[in-house]
Amino acid sequence: xxxxxxxxxxxxxxxxxxxxxxxxxxxxxxxxxxxxxxxxxxxxxxxxxxxxxxxxxxxxxxxxxxxxxxxxxxxxxxxxxxxxxxxxxxxxxxxxxxx
Numbered sequence: 001x002x003x004x005x006x007x008x009x010x011x012x013x014x015x016x017x018x019x020x021x022x023x024x025x026x027x028x029x030x031x032x033x034x035x036x037x038x039x040x041x042x043x044x045x046x047x048x049x050x051x052x053x054x055x056x057x058x059x060x061x062x063x064x065x066x067x068x069x070x071x072x073x074x075x076x077x078x079x080x081x082x083x084x085x086x087x088x089x090x091x092x093x094x095x096x097x098x099x
Contacts, residue, residue, distance in 0.1 A: 006034045006042040010095045011082065023086065026093050030083045032058070039083045043093075050088035057082050 011027035019025040030039055036054040043051050058081050065074040
């Protein structure tokens with residue numbers, strides 16, 4: 001798998017921001033086929049930091065429904081894989097720099 005296909009996007013939420021400040025842990029949405037070694041290589045290459053640890057989790061899909069004029073529409077949000085990457089002491093990743 002190409003390293004450019006591994007990282008999909010960073011996860012920017014309140015929980016992720018707290019972990020960035022306290023634990024130096026960053027959350028990314030990654031490809032379902034990527035393993036921990038590929039994720040580590042991709043983060044080190046794209047952001048220029050030393051990765052200490054990588055934890056992964058597959059977030060299951062969720063059923064969603066909404067009311068419209070034509071009735072109730074139901075569907076599901078897709079499942080995705082999430083990676084929590086811990087960087088070395090003194091390293092940081094600037095996720096808000098290019099927004």
